Amino acid sequence: MTNSPQPPARRSSDRLLQVAVALFGIGILAVVAIFVTPIISDTEPGLWLYLLAMLAPVGFLLAIVFALWSGRRAR
Structure with a gap:
C-alpha cells in the first residue's frame, strides 16, 4: 500500500463561510x-421571493460571525 498525502481536513469555520x-x-x-419580475411579466413577485430575499442579511x-470567530487576537 502506498501512503498518498491526504488533503487537510476542513475546519468547521470554513463550512460556516460557505453557508x-x-x-x-x-x-x-x-x-x-423581485425587481426583474414586474419588468418581464406584468405580475407582482410572489411571497416566496420576498422570503428568499431575507436570506441576504442572514x-x-x-459572514460577520465567521470573520470575528476566525480572527486572530493581536498581542
Missing part, C-alpha cells in the same frame, strides 16, 4: 428577481 456566502448569494438573486451576519 454564509451561499445564503447571501441566494438572497441577492432573490432581490434581483448570510451577511453569518
Whole structure:
C-alpha cells in the first residue's frame, strides 16, 4: 500500500463561510428577481421571493460571525 498525502481536513469555520456566502448569494438573486419580475411579466413577485430575499442579511451576519470567530487576537 502506498501512503498518498491526504488533503487537510476542513475546519468547521470554513463550512460556516460557505453557508454564509451561499445564503447571501441566494438572497441577492432573490432581490434581483423581485425587481426583474414586474419588468418581464406584468405580475407582482410572489411571497416566496420576498422570503428568499431575507436570506441576504442572514448570510451577511453569518459572514460577520465567521470573520470575528476566525480572527486572530493581536498581542
